[in-house]
Amino acid sequence: MKRGGLVLFSIMGLLLAWGVLEFPGLGDPSSPASSHLSPYYIQHSLTDTAVPNMVTAVLADYRGYDTMFETIVIFTAAIVCIFLLRTFKPPASRYRMYRHMATGITLRIEKGGKTPDDSEHFERIDSVWVPHDLVIRTTCRMVIPFIQVFALYVIAHGHHSPGGGFQGGVILGASVVLFAVCFDLRRTIRYLGEKMCALLCALGVLIYAGTGILCMGLQSNFLDYSALAGLFGTDPVMARSHGILIVEIGVGMAVMAVMVMLYYNLASAGRHDEGL
Amino acid sequence: MNRFDKDSSKSAKRNRRLDPGAFVLTLCITSVFWLFFSGRFDLFHLLLGAVSCMMVSVVTHRLLFPKGVRARLGLTWFRVAGYMPWLFKQILQANLHVLYLTFHPSMMRLINPKTIEFKSRLTSDVARTTLANSITLTPGTITVYSDVLGVFVVHCIDDRSGQDLPGEMEERIGRVFDE
C-alpha cells in the first residue's frame, strides 16, 4: 500500500513537472497573463484609486467582488466549524480544580462541594493540571497590547505597506489566541464571548456587502466606490481609496472573529470549557 | 443547573471597570508605538491612529497595569535602562562561553548538565520574570521552573556556569524594581 502510494505520488509529480515545462518563463512580458490586464493595472492603479500599493488596489477595488466571496468563504468556515464541533450540553465534569494564588496549592473539589469564589485568592484552573507559569504569563501580558496596535496598523495601512484586512485580522486574532494560551480559555470567553464573535464575523461581511449595496443605491455599480464621493465630500479618486479602507476594516473584523471562533472550537473540542 | 456548574463572575465585573490612570498611560505608550509603526503624520492617518490606540487601550490597559499605576513608575524605566548594559555584557560572555563549548571538539567531556535550585527574595511578578529571562539569556543557564513562592529551578550546562546564582543579578534586579 505504502509503495503503491509512493509510485502514484511520483507519477503525479512527474506529470505536474511535465505540465510546468509548458509554462511561460518567469516575468515573460509576452506571456498571456501579463499582456492583457496587468499593463492596465500597472499604468492606471495609482491614478484611478490613489493607492500606491498595487496589490491592495487590485485586491479590494478591481477584484473587489472576488475578495468579498473570499471573506464569505472564511465566514462559512466558522459556521461549519460550529455546526460540526460545538456541543451545547457538555458532560458535567465530576470535579473542579482551584489554585490558591499565594501558595500555589491546588484544590480539587468534588461535585456538590462548596466552591471558592473566583477572586484574588483563588483561581479556577483546568482539570488537566497546568503549572503556574509566571514567566509566560507576565511576558504575554506585556506583549499583547503591542501586537494589537501592530495589527490595527497593518489593517489601516494596507494602502502603503504590505498588509490589509486579511493579514491584520490574522495578527489580531493571534493576539486573542495568545491571551487564551497564557491565561485560560474561560477567561478569554468571558471577555470576548461566542456571541460577540459571531456578531463581529457577520458584521464584517455586512460591512463589505453593505458598502457595495450603498454604491448601488447611489446609482452606480456594485462596489464602485467612486459613487461614495458625495458621502465623503472628496473627489472620486480619493473616494475609492477610502472605500478600500472601509472594506479592509470589514475584512479584518471578519477574519479576526473567525480565527478566534475556530480556536475556541478546536482547542476545547467544541465544549468551550477548557482549552490548551 | 446548580451553583457548581456556573462560573462566578464577580472578578470579571471588577476587571471591566475602567482604571483612568492605567488607561491614560497605556494610551500614551500605544500612541508612541503607533507613530513609530506608521511614520505618516497627516491628519487622516493620525486620526486612524487615535481611534486604534483608544480601542487597544480600552481593551488591554488591565493587562499592562493589573494593579493600577503607582507613583514611582517613571523612575523604574530609567533604572531598567541602567540595568541593560550590564545585561548585555553578561549576554556577550554567555554567548562566547556557549560558542566555545559548541566548537570544542571534545565537547562531551566539558559539559556536565545538572539542575540547581534556589529561592529568590524578589516578590513582584515583573521582577521575577525579568530574573528568569535574564537567567535564560546569561552564561550556560536556563530557567526550568519558577513557582509562586519564588523557588527557581535552573538547568546549567557545566560546572562553572551556575555557581554565582542568584548573586549579583538578583541584587541588581532588586534595585531596579525597588525591592
Next chain:
Amino acid sequence: MDLIITLMLVFGLVFFLGGSLGIIRFPDFYSRLHPAGKLDTGGLVITMTAFAVYTVQPLTMASVITSIKILLIIFFVFITSPTAIHSIVDAGVRAGLEPWEKKGGTGT
C-alpha cells in the same frame, strides 16, 4: 562604516553557525536549548543592529522610521525568545524527559 557593519555581520553569522551546530551536537533536549536560546538571540541582536545602522545612513525621516522598526524587532525578540525557550523547557519537564547526565561524573 561599511567595515564595521561587515565585521558585525560576520560576528553575528559566527553566532548563528554556533547555534545551528549546537542544536545538532549537544546530547539531549535540555542542553540543546542552550545554543538555541542564547546564540540565536545573540546573533539576531548583532546582525539586526548592523542592519539598523546600515539603514539609517542616508539620514531621512523614512530611513529613521525603518531603523526604529528594526530596533523594535530586536526588542521584541529579546523579550520573547527567552520566554519561548522557557515554555519549551516547561513542556519537556512536564512530559517527563530525563536530563542527560554524565556517566560516572559528579552527577547532580
Next chain:
Amino acid sequence: MNDVFLYTGVCISMFMLMPAFRSIKGPTVLDRLVGVNAIGSKTIVLLIVIGLLYERVDMFVDIALAYAMLNFIAVLAASRYFQKRKGLYQDVSAAGRGTSPSHRKEP
C-alpha cells in the same frame, strides 16, 4: 555592500539546514520544536536581508515584525499543546523510567 548582504543571506540559508535536520530527525516532538524555533529566528534576519537586496526595507520590516510575532505565538501554543497532551510522545522519552524529576513535588 550588496555582495556582503547576499553572502550573509546565503550563509543564513545554509545554517537553516542544520535545525531543519534536527526538526526532521527528532527524536522527540520537543526537539523538533526547538529546531523550528531556531529556523524561525533565522528567518526574521533573512527577511531583512531580502529587503536590503531589493532595496525595499520599509516593506520587508513589517513582514519581519509580523513573522516574529506569529513565530512566538506558534511556539508558545505548540509547547502548551504538548504540555497538556503529554501522552503523545511518552513512548519515545526515557522509556518507562520515573516520569517526574525530583523537583516536581506538587500534585
